Amino acid sequence: MNAAMTMKLLRCFSFSAVVLLAACAWAQDAEPDTAAALPLDTIPPAPVTGLSARDYVDNSDAGDKIELTWVLSPDDGGGAEDVVSYQLWRSGGAEAEWDSLGTAAAGETRYRDEAAEPGVDYYYGIAAFDGANYSERVSFGPVAGRANFFQSSRMSVLVLMLVFFGMVLVFTKLAERGADLFVRRIPGLNAIEEAVGRATEMGRPVLYVPGIGEIDNIMTIASLTILSHVAKITARYETPLIVPTARAVVMSAAEEVVKEAHAAVGKPDGYNPDNIRYLSDAQFAFAGAVNGIMLREKPAANLYMGAFWAESLLLAETGFEAGAIQVAGTAMVSQLPFFVTACDFTLMGEELYAASAYLSREPKLLGGLKGSDWMKVLSITIMTAGVVLYLLNPDNAFVAWFSSW
Amino acid sequence: MRREIPLAITFLIGIFMLVDFFVPHHVVSSSAEEMKQWGTIVIAASILLGVGNLIRVHFHKIRRRREGWGYSITTLAIMGVMFFFGGPWGTIEEGSAFNWMFLNMQVPLQSTMFSLLAFFIASAAYRAFRLRSAEASLLLIAAIIVMLGRVPLGQLLTRSWPEAIQLPNMTEVIMAYPNMAAFRGILMGAALGVMAMGLRIILGIERSYLGGEK
Numbered sequence: 001m002n003a004a005m006t007m008k009l010l011r012c013f014s015f016s017a018v019v020l021l022a023a024c025a026w027a028q029d030a031e032p033d034t035a036a037a038l039p040l041d042t043i044p045p046a047p048v049t050g051l052s053a054r055d056y057v058d059n060s061d062a063g064d065k066i067e068l069t070w071v072l073s074p075d076d077g078g079g080a081e082d083v084v085s086y087q088l089w090r091s092g093g094a095e096a097e098w099d100s101l102g103t104a105a106a107g108e109t110r111y112r113d114e115a116a117e118p119g120v121d122y123y124y125g126i127a128a129f130d131g132a133n134y135s136e137r138v139s140f141g142p143v144a145g146r147a148n149f150f151q152s153s154r155m156s157v158l159v160l161m162l163v164f165f166g167m168v169l170v171f172t173k174l175a176e177r178g179a180d181l182f183v184r185r186i187p188g189l190n191a192i193e194e195a196v197g198r199a200t201e202m203g204r205p206v207l208y209v210p211g212i213g214e215i216d217n218i219m220t221i222a223s224l225t226i227l228s229h230v231a232k233i234t235a236r237y238e239t240p241l242i243v244p245t246a247r248a249v250v251m252s253a254a255e256e257v258v259k260e261a262h263a264a265v266g267k268p269d270g271y272n273p274d275n276i277r278y279l280s281d282a283q284f285a286f287a288g289a290v291n292g293i294m295l296r297e298k299p300a301a302n303l304y305m306g307a308f309w310a311e312s313l314l315l316a317e318t319g320f321e322a323g324a325i326q327v328a329g330t331a332m333v334s335q336l337p338f339f340v341t342a343c344d345f346t347l348m349g350e351e352l353y354a355a356s357a358y359l360s361r362e363p364k365l366l367g368g369l370k371g372s373d374w375m376k377v378l379s380i381t382i383m384t385a386g387v388v389l390y391l392l393n394p395d396n397a398f399v400a401w402f403s404s405w
Numbered sequence: 406m407r408r409e410i411p412l413a414i415t416f417l418i419g420i421f422m423l424v425d426f427f428v429p430h431h432v433v434s435s436s437a438e439e440m441k442q443w444g445t446i447v448i449a450a451s452i453l454l455g456v457g458n459l460i461r462v463h464f465h466k467i468r469r470r471r472e473g474w475g476y477s478i479t480t481l482a483i484m485g486v487m488f489f490f491g492g493p494w495g496t497i498e499e500g501s502a503f504n505w506m507f508l509n510m511q512v513p514l515q516s517t518m519f520s521l522l523a524f525f526i527a528s529a530a531y532r533a534f535r536l537r538s539a540e541a542s543l544l545l546i547a548a549i550i551v552m553l554g555r556v557p558l559g560q561l562l563t564r565s566w567p568e569a570i571q572l573p574n575m576t577e578v579i580m581a582y583p584n585m586a587a588f589r590g591i592l593m594g595a596a597l598g599v600m601a602m603g604l605r606i607i608l609g610i611e612r613s614y615l616g617g618e619k
Contacts, residue, residue: 060438061429151429158427161600168604214448218599221606221614228613248455249448253614260615274462278455282511284518296473310522317525331595333588341533349591353598356613364610372601379593 044133045075045083053124053143056112063118063147068111073128073135076106082130086111089125094141098125116145156405164375171374172367181366188327188345189358192226195301195325196233205240205275206230207299209315210254211306211330212246212286218353219331220250223306224257225356226329230303231261235270243276244293246286251278287311291318304328304343305352308335316342329355412609419607459484547583551576 048070056065068088076083083106089098090113101124104111116122123141127134175181199206208230210223227243234241241258245251255276262271279289291314294302302319304312304326312328312335319326320342328339329347339346347355350372357365386403389396418440425437463477490502497504534545553559554576563571605611 057429059429060431060434062431147430147432149428149430151427154427164597164600165604168601172610216444216448218602222602224614225611247448248451248453248458251458252451252454257614274465276458277462278458281452281455282515284515285511288514288518292473292476310519313522313525313529314518317529331591331598333591333595336591337533338529341529349595350598353595353602356611360613365605368601368605368610372597375597376594379597 041082041130041132043080045128045130045135046073046079047135047138048073048086048126048128049138051124051126051138051140053122053140055143055145055148057148057151057153059151061148063145064114064116066113066116066122066124066143066145068113068124068126068140070109070126070138072107072109075130076128080130083128084131085129087127087129087134089137091123091125091141092120094123096123098137103129118145118147120144163378164371167374168368168371170367171370172364175363175367175370178363181363181370183354183358183366183369186347186351186354186358188329188347188351189355191325191327191345192230192303192359193233195303195327196230196237196239198325199300200237200239202300204298204300205242206234206301206303207290207293207297207319207324208241208243208303208305209290210243210245210250211304211308212283212311213250213307214247215249215253217307219307220247222353222355223329224250224253226303226305226352226359227254228257228261229356229359231258232265235262235265235267238267238270240272241275242293242297242299244279244286244290245277246279246281246283248278248281251276283309283311284314287314290315294318294322294324298322299324302326304330304339305347305355306330308332308339313338313342319343408612408615411615412612416607416609419603423607456484547579551579 050071051068052070053066053068055063056067058065070086073079073083073086075081085106086104086108088101088104088111090101091098101113102111113122113124121142121144123139124143125137125139127137129135171181196206208227210227211217211220213220215221231241243251243254243258245254255273258276259268259271259273262268280286293299294315295318299322302315302324304315305328308315308330309332312330312332316326316328316339326343327345327347328343329352330336330339331349331352333349336346336348354369354372357369386399389399393399421440422437425433428434460481463481465471466477467474467481487503487506490506494503495501496507530548534541534548536542536545550572553562554572554574559572559576563573568574602611606614
């Protein structure tokens, strides 16, 4: 075999190999077409069951929302497992035409129609869809939406609130009639007068920080009620009271509270408007400015009452280092450990709200305090009874009813 | 009348907000929403009061040469600079001088203050965990378990121990039971305190926040 013949054979072999490879590749590409040629799915999925529709009540109810619920098709998550979605329809009457409403994904058991006309009777239909076929349509109706005047899911809150308010009012009346209401000793509140006295003896000011909450925060309002009592004591002792604030409205309210307190004890001239200071809305700029006051003006007593966040420890530790006697009070549970660590006394949660009544000893306010205490007794009794009943029998009907109420 | 009008407004708005909580009708909820927006606008506008107070307090301090009056000059000067650049050239526009100063001066300063917290936590923790009493000892033990249980080292140290006393599991138990019980107790007490205080304010029994009881 000569060289030319060998080259021809090699070329022929290479060409055949390329053709063979191309044929294999074509055959591979052609495989899906072979699969597509399989017969189409003509079996519809099983329909849903238990379709129901009800007027949906939310916090802004205009009667235009109806909520549909159903039990999944047996082919959704089981059976043929081929349901891909649910098609929903709505009609304005039993004999009226169905209008498409929307779709719900497979696995969903809830759909909210948010475009219903209030007061109009609607019928709803639903069918499972497997990508090729719809199941038999299941329908429900009539149902109409209406703008409700009571949020029934909040019935339990209403009942407990009325019971609580009733207790507060009963004890307030009792207090007004002269009943002797015992209130437990709160060392943190007793310490306030002691702290102010110490500052007076040392000839140094008292620093009162009402937190960085806005005026619509109930802790800030509670703080202003305590500020009123503190300002009366400082006014009586003629001790300077510095009130740095992070909110302009709080500053304005604090000015009024301190000015009135000076007037109430007969020392209106002792009021210094420059001591009620707006520092900054920015959290850490405020903390830095208050720390500066602590280090420059050296108050002997620091009182932190109100809503505090991450700045709590920055303030309390600086006050500790400056050697001031410190009393804090907040209902911010996450900040309580910091105050407990760095302050001499801490008012925890409810003690902040009790302060005004405790300090003034006004019968009307003490009545509210006793009402809260009895509500706590009632809450603890209900919880203990629930736990005991549940432990005795987890299927207890009363516990089930009470839990869902 | 100086007391009666604010008390009447407080009563009416308080009752209306309470009604809004229980009445879902859109007429009530949209009115309540409108009212909340008014509140937001009033609070935002009140910043002028704050600025006025800031200028007055620092101006008095400078005029009377009180201790630290130099800081007051700095405060007023910086406020003036921010006003100057914020007014005509905008505040949040990218590339504006105000925005540049905010991002490169105020934000780092605030971050510095925040990061100081780590040192304050260390000093506070040192004091809190000193073995002074039975309670402090309990706190120390719980803290060691929780701190070690939250880092890989805790898992590494105790992985050969029985599962129940491995540090991550003990941490979970401490956080989920004694810690959560105390947390909820304080929270429930505070919630009742808020309700009682709210009722006292709505009914006008508590009025010292207005500047006096009478």
